[in-house]
Amino acid sequence: MKRMFLAIFVIVACGMILAGPAVNATGKPVKLGFVYIMSGPFATYGQFAKRGAELAIDEINKQDGILGRKVVAFFEDSTGKPDVAARAFRKLVYQENVDCLIGLDSSGVAKSVVPLMNEMKTPLIITHAATPDVTGKVCNKYTFRISVNLAQNVKAAALIASETKAKTWTTVGPDYAFGHQSWEYFQKYLKELKPDVEFMPDDKVAFAPIKTTDFSPYITKIMHAKPEGVLISLWGGNLIDFVRQASEMGFFSGKWEVLMTLGAATEVLYALKDKMPEGIWVGTRYWFLGNDSPVNVAFREAYFKRFSEYPSYNAHGAYAAVQAYKAAAEKAQSTDKEAIVKALEGLKIELPVGTVVIRAEDHQALTPATWGRTAADPKYPIRVLNPIRTFPAEKVTPPVDKTGCEMH
């Protein structure tokens, strides 16, 4: 029996040591918990987000913090897996006692962990995951999104597509929910705008598994389908591989319109540099040259000064979330979680991307969607957008009753 007590004692002692940081919970600082992909294939997104978050927090702490309190950040790795992300949330909420959660890259992860917020009773600001469902079908009181969602991005794509001559459309996308939803929404929106368009049947669209590195069969398939327009919802490494292999095979010869929903992501443009064809319509969630407002110029320059690169949309997302939290805390004059939730609803804030309002009904940010045509510019090492098309939020955001969100 003695031994048993000893064993219990040892475990308890270990537990207490491990739980050490929890003691600080009664201290002064405002605690923000970030959950991004920090390791594995998509670690680059976590790295960008961390940069954006640190930039915002350093700026805030250099002034007088949030409500006079210092801001501290806790970063956790979601590894892109829902169960790991859930554990990261538990750690941040129950152990670090954070005041607000920020993050999430993968749509699948976001959709799976959002319901947990009901139990954790902690506000979550999503900054990257684009699935319409987290501010739609599975929306809840504690979940917000500051970034452009799939519906907004694709609506802008449909608006551009409707201006072109192309009548028959097909798609190349990743073979998971994001790719399929992008195509589904695109068809719906474009049909509304231009009823005489046609969409290719299932055997003439291409969805490549996310681990694909050789896109030649997909490129061949689409080229032989002879479309007039192609919507490409590949992103990250997939998009880089696709663009390189497709340009070698003559895909970008101008025979059809090409729209890439995430083609203006800086990690893609930096990797491809002059391999990115010119004159292609590309979308993004934030474009660093999108406007010359003082807020944007300051963000762009501070980011470039610190990291010698132009900010990606994921850096902007994390930066924006921290700023939104600060604005909400100042509006509520408190960091109480329920008060923050209330203050975030309907919050209007100047962000680098433009003026953004968080819609009270579904918690989706009404944020402008940026598209543009790729162009070379000797001033920049990467392709830039020229012309830039900025679609105001009210033109691209689906009305609340169309989102499927029922807030409880």
Added chain:
Amino acid sequence: MVHQKIGRILEYPFSGLIVFLVLGLFVPLVIPTYWVMVVTEILIMGLFATSFNLLFGYCGLLSFGQAGFFGVGAYVTALLLSKGVGSYILICIASITATLIAAYFIGYLCVRRDEIFFAMLSLGFGMMLFTIAHNWREVTGGSDGLPLSTVPPVDLGFSKISLFHPLHGYYFVLAFVFVGLCILQVVVHSHFGLMLKASRENKERLAFSGGNVASVRLVAFLMAGGLSGLAGMLFCIFNRMATPDMLHWSFSAKPVLMTILGGAEVFWGPFVGAVIFFVLEQLVTNITENWMFVLGLLLIPIVLFFPRGILGTVLNLMKSSGRGSHGQ
């Protein structure tokens, strides 16, 4: 002397279960909330690894598709819960039955293969199940999986207990895991357990002495599958989700890792491996983002210097030191 005593206690077949139950009942009362949740996960993964080890440690069959069954359990649970089924007994029966059906078909085709061929075949089948979960969007929710907005309370007759409270969730999981481990413990100490070991040590001899290797293995495959399904059910309830990741081969690698860490030759090896794995992961991620690097670096010496896994090697040392003091 102390070693000797422990060694002797450990040789009683069911002492492990008693220690497990006592620790399981009291530890969560004294650790912080977050750690209660980590221990809940350890219980689930420990059951998963121990059921995997019925195949690996006792039959010598390295299953690289065990996550497939774990996932079937999780998906059936999620489907039933999202349809509004509130009885956990019913859900438990349904998910184990579904898993058994899957395990029967797959096992029937797999158990005649050995070694790496069994491993690759089970990997293939596991990935087939993964593909179904990932691509049959109408039923499984595709890559997003099935998130559960809530889980119903447990109806104990006299009162309803919400699983939202971390401690309640913990004891709920503990109850199922304890039953699962009891079943496994009884199995490995039964006549059937001996036949399993015989099938591992010498297939031909078992066959000569009238044992049917394939059917012995198939029964073990079904048990391992069913209990993996149970673990999957608990994982789904605990995380309020079923996602395709749970069926992927990289998820199947987890019980393999845990089992070899803890020791495949002892019943509690996989469980201890699960504890070590989670505690290590927590410690490492606290210090660095490069946890894969550190985990790899820690794993190398463990594989090199603990040939029987950590628990296996430690027990071996105790036994031999015990024997040594006997001699004196």
Added chain:
Amino acid sequence: MDTFAINLLNGLCWGMLLFLISVGLTTVFGVMGVLNFAHGSLFMLGAYVAMQIMEWIPNFWIGLIIGPVVVAGLGIFIEVFLLRPVYRRDVTFQLLLTFAVLLVLDDAVRLIWGPAYHIVDPPPLLSGTISFFDQSYPLYRLFLLCFGPVVGLSLWFFFQKTRWGKVIRAAALDREMAEGVGIQVPRLFTLVFALGTWLAALGGALSAPYQSIGPSLGEKIIIESFIVVVVGGLGSFPGAFIGAIALGLLESFGTMFAGRVQMALPYLLLIVVLLFRPRGIFGKEV
């Protein structure tokens, strides 16, 4: 017809790349009995090191020659210090050990080169395209298509016709006997593992102008090369060749016709082959 031809070409190119990766894996297994989980990571490392060398000395061929040799050096280190102690143990220990090496290498790559994606240009000589059926096709892919069989044939020649090759095969068949006639088996094994690593890295370096380089390169490729090796028959060169081509073609034609099932095709191939030929297409039956 032209769709068929282009798909055939696509499948063969991808198959060649798979072959280059799998041939090292199958060699190491055939001779040493080790199934190397870290093979994909060594493939990735080959791509990264070649890229780094090409950055310092902007010449593709120099990177292609030096890169894999550097990685092979690491292979020697892994064999001598890590694999040697576990040869006599169960195959699962080797799997676990090489899995640990995989974890270390994958993260090390990210620590050294960062998580961003990189691309490498094909050499000027091979950067053009030629036209097939009113579609342009990159020359570099056709180069790969020819290079694969060259590597395969030279390896086959090495193992079948040269003295060294025969010695290695003898050691693989019966280690004790080989030691008895005075062959230094440990040194031989080191050499074979270095060869396997070199092949993996060569595949990586060759794949660099074909696909983007990122820290997930190894993880994506390892299961597919396992499938190739097992389908073809463990330790068999012709098996690896046939397996790789079969998988390449299956994936390119699958894209065209299989629709939703496509993701499952490699696993279906694996299952079907193992059910009907338990030791793989070229594996020796027991």
